[in-house]
Amino acid sequence: MSATSLTGPRTTAPGAPPPGAVARPRGALRSGSALGLGVATLWLSIIVLLPLSAVVVRSLDGGLGAFLDAVTSRQALAALRFSVLVSLATAAINVVGGTLIAWVLVRDRFPGKRIVNALIDLPFALPTIVAGLTLLTLYGPRSPVGINIAFTQAAVLLALLFVTLPFVIRSVQPVLIELDREMEEAALSLGARNATIFRRIVLPNLVPAILSGAALAFARAIGEFGSIVLISGNIPFDTQVSSVYVFKLIESDAPVSAAAVSTVLLLVSLAVLIGIRGLGRWGARHDR
Amino acid sequence: MTVERRWRLSLRVLALGYLALLLLVPVGLIFYRTFEHGVGGVWDSITTPAAIHAFQLTLEVTAIAVPLNTVFGIVMAMALARGEWRGKGLVNALIDLPFAVSPVVIGLSLILVYGIDGWLGGALADLGIQVIFSVPGIVLATIFVSLPFVVREVTPVLREIGDEQEQAAATLGAGAWTTFRRVTFPSIRWGVAYGVVLSVARCIGEFGAVSVVSGKIAGETETLTLLVEKRFQNFDLAGAYAASALLALIALATLLAMTAIKPRREEGDA
Numbered sequence: 030m031s032a033t034s035l036t037g038p039r040t041t042a043p044g045a046p047p048p049g050a051v052a053r054p055r056g057a058l059r060s061g062s063a064l065g066l067g068v069a070t071l072w073l074s075i076i077v078l079l080p081l082s083a084v085v086v087r088s089l090d091g092g093l094g095a096f097l098d099a100v101t102s103r104q105a106l107a108a109l110r111f112s113v114l115v116s117l118a119t120a121a122i123n124v125v126g127g128t129l130i131a132w133v134l135v136r137d138r139f140p141g142k143r144i145v146n147a148l149i150d151l152p153f154a155l156p157t158i159v160a161g162l163t164l165l166t167l168y169g170p171r172s173p174v175g176i177n178i179a180f181t182q183a184a185v186l187l188a189l190l191f192v193t194l195p196f197v198i199r200s201v202q203p204v205l206i207e208l209d210r211e212m213e214e215a216a217l218s219l220g221a222r223n224a225t226i227f228r229r230i231v232l233p234n235l236v237p238a239i240l241s242g243a244a245l246a247f248a249r250a251i252g253e254f255g256s257i258v259l260i261s262g263n264i265p266f267d268t269q270v271s272s273v274y275v276f277k278l279i280e281s282d283a284p285v286s287a288a289a290v291s292t293v294l295l296l297v298s299l300a301v302l303i304g305i306r307g308l309g310r311w312g313a314r315h316d317r
Numbered sequence: 318m319t320v321e322r323r324w325r326l327s328l329r330v331l332a333l334g335y336l337a338l339l340l341l342v343p344v345g346l347i348f349y350r351t352f353e354h355g356v357g358g359v360w361d362s363i364t365t366p367a368a369i370h371a372f373q374l375t376l377e378v379t380a381i382a383v384p385l386n387t388v389f390g391i392v393m394a395m396a397l398a399r400g401e402w403r404g405k406g407l408v409n410a411l412i413d414l415p416f417a418v419s420p421v422v423i424g425l426s427l428i429l430v431y432g433i434d435g436w437l438g439g440a441l442a443d444l445g446i447q448v449i450f451s452v453p454g455i456v457l458a459t460i461f462v463s464l465p466f467v468v469r470e471v472t473p474v475l476r477e478i479g480d481e482q483e484q485a486a487a488t489l490g491a492g493a494w495t496t497f498r499r500v501t502f503p504s505i506r507w508g509v510a511y512g513v514v515l516s517v518a519r520c521i522g523e524f525g526a527v528s529v530v531s532g533k534i535a536g537e538t539e540t541l542t543l544l545v546e547k548r549f550q551n552f553d554l555a556g557a558y559a560a561s562a563l564l565a566l567i568a569l570a571t572l573l574a575m576t577a578i579k580p581r582r583e584e585g586d587a
Contacts, residue, residue, distance in 0.1 A: 137325055162545060
């Protein structure tokens with residue numbers, strides 16, 4: 030997944046034309062474009078919307094009672110609780126770690142910086158199952174450094190930190206590059222200390238980008254499957270997350286229960302998407 | 318630099334240490350574990366008939382999904398950046414769904430439509446078409462997860478370049494297709510290329526959604542990522558590492574391509 034594609038347009042000016050763009054005459058879709066749009070929308074409907082609406086509709090196949098039973102079973106609730114908590118922890122650690130790494134990549138200078146910068150995207154390029162196997166090799170039972178956290182909640186957190194690493198960094202970096210240095214220099218010349226400058230001048234400008242990166246990390250974390258499946262051990266009431274629980278329900282041929290839990294996950298994803306759009310608008314306003 | 322040297326060094330150590338422990342050492346170790354007993358065994362385990370078939374299937378699926386999503390992506394990006402139409406905000410939001418929805422839910426959604434008890438599965442089965450636990454299901458899952466990349470890369474580029482040149486071409490009598498081919502496409506081609514690279518990486522690496530719909534039949538519906546999982550579950554660690562190293566190499570090639578394309582994409586139409 031690409032951080033630029035996810036955060037770029039949103040942290041700048043979502044939906045709105047960029048400053049300086051010429052206002053277009055409205056409503057002028059030529060017939061060729063209208064046909065193209067029709068086909069593209071049909072494609073989106075068949076590939077994405079039809080299947081997702083099947084999840085929501087079929088989750089009610091057994092009636093509302095069965096839906097609620099499936100969603101509020103002890104195992105489903107435990108998995109959802111752990112998913113939400115571990116995803117919140119992932120987002121929180123990314124807020125600190127991601128901002129720190131973005132700052133070092135933009136403001137610091139050291140040999141090999143360009144390579145490090147390119148490697149930040151590795152979690153997006155590396156298949157998740159390989160990511161899981163990779164972490165299990167270093168932090169699992171055959172660990173060469175003697176650290177074994179396999180099949181613990183910490184292992185799930187570690188896997189999520191790996192796959193969500195780029196979001197906050199790639200969201201904060203462009204804002205930090207654009208940031209005007211004059212205010213910082215003025216503050217420094219007035220005797221402000223580094224920590225004060227960061228807290229009072231740099232940080233407020235970064236907040237919208239940090240939050241939208243964190244929200245993307247949370248959304249990714251709550252649905253993550255591939256990197257967790259090997260390292261978590263899938264212990265119910267302990268390391269089992271919602272996505273793995275859904276997978277188990279599908280395997281045990283309980284598609285309606287699986288659809289019910291999936292519907293809850295879908296609603297969480299939708300809420301996060303809407304939240305990110307709101308953040309983007311706030312960030313765009315904040316810019317001016 | 319406005320920050321004291323002492324501060325700067327400690328922040329650098331902290332940031333690079335975090336990256337090393339989370340990213341570099343684990344990925345490095347995968348390559349070490351793969352090749353610690355020599356290259357011969359690795360070669361043997363990535364050239365077994367099952368591995369070759371998995372690799373071929375992965376490439377086939379990618380070769381179907383990426384072109385379709387590229388065409389969709391360019392058409393949709395043109396509509397989002399250039400047109401004003403009812404429902405545009407909604408469609409714009411819905412395009413991001415594949416990024417936000419869990420891969421397992423994506424797999425389940427396909428079962429509920431195309432599975433034997435699904436909305437369309439029964440009718441398709443009567444026609445002799447099997448989607449779930451078969452290659453078409455894997456293709457649909459892969460198209461689903463990689464759908465947004467090209468749209469999301471091309472739309473901002475189109476907004477950035479504006480439509481003055483396109484309007485000039487139209488004024489001079491160029492048709493819509495000529496305008497697109499001669500004016501618009503040359504300006505967005507690096508954005509398209511970047512989106513294609515991201516799509517390819519995602520298609521090759523997809524695991525969750527494919528794992529739900531594939532049925533994991535060796536030599537038939539097993540992709541490269543599914544092969545990694547199966548070998549790991551069957552205690553064939555060396556085989557799992559070998560297939561992982563191959564996928565990790567593809568990921569590194571992806572990073573190289575991204576790094577090469579990024580500056581050109583940001584130049585826009587210059």
